[in-house]
Amino acid sequence: MTRSILFEDHSRQQTKFTTCYMCACRCGIKVTLENGKIRFIQGNRNHPVNQGVLCAKGAAGIMKQYSPARLRKPLMRRPGSERGAGDFVEIEWDEALDILTRRLAKIRSTNPAELAFFTGRDQMQALSGLWAQQFGTPNWAAHGGFCSVNMAVAGLYTIGYSFWEFGAPDWDHAKYFLLWGVAEDHSSNPIKIGLDKLKRRGAKFVSINPVRTGYSAIADEWVPIRPGTDGLFALALAHVLIKRGLVDWEFLIKYTNAPWLVVQTPGMPGDGLFARDGDGNPLIWDTPDRRFANGHLPDIAPALLATVDLPDGRRAKTVFSLITERYLDDRYAPEAVAAECGVPAETIHRIALEIAQIAFNETVELPIRWTDMHGRTHDKVVGRPVAMHAMRGISAHSNGFQTCRALHLLQM
Ligand code: SF4
Structure with a gap:
């Protein structure tokens, strides 16, 4: 007589809902336990991050508990x-x-400084950092230093926000998507779900990556860039856009410090700092009234491009003047960077124009109420449906911080 084999004893099973931490995505998972031991792991359909999707690495999370190779002591x-x-x-x-x-x-x-203290992706860096400080060593670091810290810091520094960690591309509205230096292990399930949405909608997906594996393999265009030259590529795109005047002037004036005046006194105190009034407010040059004004005030009409003499006689230029002077330089022209980036100049010109075409001619308006920095409410959000995402291939280079700043400059 054939005996039936009991694969699962449902009467002894329990289900627990938790979060996968086999990578940084934090997908929701449903873990089935049998007799108190993990039997298998599934994606949680109700979790907003992965909506039920589980990658192979997440499914293999069971080995974290039971692998014979794991450290026990x-x-x-x-x-x-x-x-x-x-x-x-x-x-x-x-x-x-x-x-x-x-x-x-x-x-x-x-000598406490002789302790070099390194932790992994422990999510306790506030605590481990405090421990190192109390010990007395400045020589401590963690996983992020060779991973994504440059992305996060450059985001906070440039736009006050770290989009890779605390946000995601607008998968529902983006019509043009640039993915910079992202491998498949990063944000794996959310990106897979997002790329599926883009492809179904017919959005263009451009992958900038030295290798054509994973995400790049399904890109509409693969840009096989030389490692470490992404910043130069981004600045060449900015060069083309600025040269053709394809810039969101209104956004720069209303929501950035591009019109603020920067003191220009090479070799003298104050050089490179913002010019400020007696109360410490940044100064702008108010074009209609031809006078200096507080850059924090709403409804001003500041000059974006201006060189002026301040009341104390020092020369000053707007932030945007300095940006244009630097990036309109021929060394950032596509023809000048093509060999170093390994990307033909025509490709750089074309991608810049495609970005501008989508950004300025295919604007989306969403009925979302929001409050701006002056406390004024608006009934709609005007979006330029060009999205970007970037990660370790960008940030984990010695020039990672500046490369990430260049990407944020391009976004603005
Ligand atoms: S992408 Fe995979 S490994 Fe990363 S958290 Fe989600 S299921 Fe886990």
Whole structure:
């Protein structure tokens, strides 16, 4: 007689809802336990991030609990073995803590800065950083330093917001999408769901990436850029747009500090700082009234391009004047950067014009009420449906911070 094989004992199963942390997406997962042990993991259909999608890495999260290779106890190099030989013995936690306490006490009492302290993606960096500071070492870092910190910091520095971490491309309205240096492990399920939406709607997807795997493989256009030259490519796009006047003048005047005046006194105190009035407000040059005014005031008509002499005689230029002077320089022309970026000049010109075409001719208006920085409410949001997303391929270079700033400049 054939015996039936019991694959699952539903009567002993429990379901727990939690968050996957096999990568930084934080997808919602539904974990089935049987007899108190994880049996399998599924995506949570009701979770806004992944809407039920689970990637292979997420499904393999079960191995975090049960892999025979996982660490169960501290490991110590076997006494007498060669460093690097990989010859370890398991020790108890008490012994490990004793060893560390002795070593750390000695370093702290002599020179705390000799402790180099590195943590992984622990989500406790506020705490581990505080610990390092209390110990007395400035030599501490974490995962983000070789991952996405440049994206986050450049975003906060340039637009006051870190779009890669706290936002997402507008998958529902974008008509042109540029993906810079993003590998498949990053934001995996949300990007897959988003790309599916773009492709179904017929939006153009351009992937800027040295390799054509994963996301790049389904891009409408793949730009095989040389690693580390994305910033130059972005600034060449900005060069083309500024040269042709394809700039959102109204946005720059209303919502950025592009009209603020910057002191120009090379070699003298104050050079490169914002010009301010007696109350510390930034100054702009009010074109209709031909006078200096407080740049924080609403409903002013500041000059975007101007060189003026301040009341104290110092020369000043608007931020946008300085930007145009720098990026209209021939060294940022597509023809000048093509060889270094490995991208033909015609491609750079064409992509810049495609961005402008979508941004200025296919504007979307959404009936969303919002309040601007002056406290005024508006009934609609005017969107330029060009979206971007970028990640480690951009930020994890020695020029990552400036590259990320260049991307944000391009966005504005
Ligand atoms: S993308 Fe995959 S690995 Fe990352 S959180 Fe979601 S399921 Fe987990």
